[in-house]
Amino acid sequence: MSRYDEAARAAAEALVPTVIESVEFRKVALPLRSPFRTSFGTQHVREVLLLKVTIPGAEGWGEVVTTAAPVYSSEYTDGAAHVLEHHVLPRIGAVETVTAHGLAELLRPLRGHRMAKAALELALLDAQLRVAGESLATHLGAVRDRVPCGVSIGIPAGGIPQLEEQVRAYLEDGYLRIKLKIEPGFDVAPVTAVRETFGRDLPLQVDANSAYTLDDLAVFDALDELGLGLIEQPFGEERILDHARLAERLDTPICLDESILDAAGAIDAIELGATSIVNVKAGRVGGYLEAVRVHDACAAHDVPVWCGGMLETGIGRAANVALAALPNFQLPGDTSASTRYFAEDVTEPFVLEDGHLAVPTGPGIGREPDPRFLEQITVDVRTLTV
Ligand code: NPG
Numbered sequence: 001m002s003r004y005d006e007a008a009r010a011a012a013e014a015l016v017p018t019v020i021e022s023v024e025f026r027k028v029a030l031p032l033r034s035p036f037r038t039s040f041g042t043q044h045v046r047e048v049l050l051l052k053v054t055i056p057g058a059e060g061w062g063e064v065v066t067t068a069a070p071v072y073s074s075e076y077t078d079g080a081a082h083v084l085e086h087h088v089l090p091r092i093g094a095v096e097t098v099t100a101h102g103l104a105e106l107l108r109p110l111r112g113h114r115m116a117k118a119a120l121e122l123a124l125l126d127a128q129l130r131v132a133g134e135s136l137a138t139h140l141g142a143v144r145d146r147v148p149c150g151v152s153i154g155i156p157a158g159g160i161p162q163l164e165e166q167v168r169a170y171l172e173d174g175y176l177r178i179k180l181k182i183e184p185g186f187d188v189a190p191v192t193a194v195r196e197t198f199g200r201d202l203p204l205q206v207d208a209n210s211a212y213t214l215d216d217l218a219v220f221d222a223l224d225e226l227g228l229g230l231i232e233q234p235f236g237e238e239r240i241l242d243h244a245r246l247a248e249r250l251d252t253p254i255c256l257d258e259s260i261l262d263a264a265g266a267i268d269a270i271e272l273g274a275t276s277i278v279n280v281k282a283g284r285v286g287g288y289l290e291a292v293r294v295h296d297a298c299a300a301h302d303v304p305v306w307c308g309g310m311l312e313t314g315i316g317r318a319a320n321v322a323l324a325a326l327p328n329f330q331l332p333g334d335t336s337a338s339t340r341y342f343a344e345d346v347t348e349p350f351v352l353e354d355g356h357l358a359v360p361t362g363p364g365i366g367r368e369p370d371p372r373f374l375e376q377i378t379v380d381v382r383t384l385t386v
Helices: 003-013 077-093 100-106 114-132 136-140 159-173 188-198 214-226 240-249 263-271 288-300 314-323 371-377
Strands: 022-038 041-055 058-064 146-148 151-153 178-181 204-207 254-256 277-280 305-307 356-358 378-385
Touching: 022 077, 022 371, 041 077, 041 114, 058 077, 058 114, 058 314, 077 100, 077 114, 100 114, 100 288, 114 136, 114 288, 114 314, 136 288, 136 314, 151 159, 159 178, 159 188, 178 188, 188 204, 188 214, 214 240, 240 254, 240 263, 263 277, 263 288, 277 288, 288 305, 288 314, 305 314, 371 378
Parallel strands: 151 178, 178 204, 254 277, 277 305
Antiparallel strands: 022 041, 022 378, 041 058, 146 356
């Protein structure tokens, strides 16, 4: 048994199986401070489904990181609510007790829907850790008390001048690396401009969100000249070998995001030569516990990882920052401060200090939403008993 397996077993054994009394489904709409445009669309408001799990002795929170429409992946928010209500909760109701560490196995017969499952697992984990008096960071194996932060910049309506203004402002805020969203027609020119304006030393990477195909090699050959830290998810989620072909051709590392759905898939992609750096998002891989397994699998292959973001509220952000404190998170994440997204966050905000966010130390995720603010931004709320 590896060190990681032993640590995982010890962590799992620390939590006592519990009944789930109820799950609150709360859809909230948080206005974004500025629209966020990627190759798959523009978001003006972060509409997000929050889950509150009640167990004897505690409540816990989780965040469904889906988009409103199935444009990042096949999951979407109302679909996640449906699968949770009609398929996930009945399976939980059918067993006496559950523990966060057993949830993925219990739900294995339900294919996919990883973001929905991940949110429930997080809410249950948060509640169980509050009962146990342990922080999520400690539970997952964190080795740092603060994490270095990058920022992801959407495609600006105002073109290159506005992009450069945003890069300048984020660097002044202290962000340690810049990620630019690209799409066909907005790629080589803006990235070249940013490189020329801010110099070769600026830690810079790009994210295509699956928008290209192997017909676009000329774009990637040009990007390869720009000294980027990585190129993220150039091709479709299923196109693993295409990514391997591109990786073979370029000096710039290819980093997969959408394609990596679990630890076994991460190993496949690494061994096929399709990715040499991995973006870890807990929702995309079905939960924070599987995210740790992805982290461990990458570490075993000497592949560094970093923590992606899905415009999370303070709830998901708290958990992301805990995850990003694990040892193989070697690059700054998309774990930006609350003010990068929202005028007001649902929890105590995450504040950038010297380019870093502090890892929460309280029990569970270490943050609680403000009930009054939650009420103000709630679009829909209902409570289901299990
Ligand atoms: O800082 O949370 C953040 C955003 C980072 O670019 C980012 N997220 O494709 O990775 C992505 C993108 C995203 C955001 C995807 C929201 C889906 C929803």
